[in-house]
């Protein structure tokens with residue numbers, strides 16, 4: 277195929293993303309503490325086909341091979357997360373030297389290959405000891421999280437400058453504590469869920485303070501999901517309805533953009549949400565909001581798909597179903613590149629921060645063909661379409677910092693187990709063998725092309 281030449285900023289950061297629990301395996305290696313997902317995965321029925329995360333993609337054992345795969349992709353940046361239970365096995369107190377040593381090797385290996393590390397402090401794998409203390413429901417959770425962040429920042433902050441605090445807070449709060457689909461698998465009343473959400477935001481703020489204090493020339497952001505709407509037509513009314521959808525309450529779910537991002541960017545909890553949640557919201561003193569609203573360097577956006585939205589009665593946003601036969605990924609997510617124009621535009625207008633796409637990708641039904649290749653044409657087309665939509669946003673003057681493709685490797689997709697393959701590199705989950713898919717080569721060529729003649 278022809279590789280598109282994309283008019284993206286000259287210093288655009290090309291990257292690829294993973295998370296600790298999804299790829300590392302080595303569930304007990306080097307004194308790693310028991311994690312919340314280790315425990316959750318033991319629960320019958322919790323994970324697709326009773327899969328276990330203790331293999332992941334066997335990354336812990338294959339670190340050097342994976343570093344070479346990252347380098348071979350030509351990316352300039354690698355987003356990974358640190359496993360809290362690997363570093364502080366009991367959540368507080370004793371630190372595992374062996375756990376920290378693993379991240380030393382990872383960071384040194386990246387730097388030796390000219391790749392900038394982007395470190396996520398929390399991508400959902402907490403020590404089980406933390407959950408036993410009530411997890412984020414416990415008012416001391418922000419302090420424990422800050423203690424963990426201090427350990428990571430002190431150890432790696434001489435080499436790692438780029439940090440993300442929390443990955444998708446709605447997922448571990450609502451998915452983990454309200455719907456029970458994620459670890460720790462609880463179904464708590466809304467009041468407790470909202471209290472945990474507030475503490476998670478305080479943990480975010482506290483960890484930003486830690487990174488600022490410990491790391492010279494730090495760069496810090498969060499990586500929330502950017503829930504957004506795509507206008508169903510060119511009309512001004514539909515555009516406004518899509519914008520309202522992007523920042524409004526969507527029933528009483530926490531899977532929204534504004535609930536977590538408004539406080540983080542200094543706007544407090546939005547009034548419409550407070551009226552939806554009413555008495556279930558915890559009291560929020562102004563000092564808490566100050567603590568949460570630490571200055572950040574970017575709006576990080578995990579951005580996958582979005583619905584079409586039109587203006588209904590009184591301009592109220594209404595979701596319009598995609599037509600029959602509309603393109604969908606293996607996960608059954610609609611393929612919606614326009615989210616990378618409209619979502620990014622809306623987020624920039626509201627938060628006025630440069631945008632970093634911290635995750636985007638898709639799962640396909642990939643396998644190794646008889647000729648040894650993994651011809652994942654759908655991923656290639658998806659990649660090109662989404663990058664082209666980002667180009668449109670950049671051309672419209674929205675500051676775009678970079679793009680991290682999810683994911684480097686096929687991996688453990690949470691409660692869906694190993695069923696969903698998101699990697700640019702195929703992983704045989706029995707042997708651990710890696711096979712770069714066709715998309716791996718295309719992504720490399722897109723990057724090369726852009727770096728050869730950036731706009």
Ligand code: FCB
Pocket residue numbers: 295298443444447578635682689690698
């Ligand atoms: C995101 C998660 C990531 C992965 C992708 C597919 O919501 O942050 O870990 O599960 O979805």
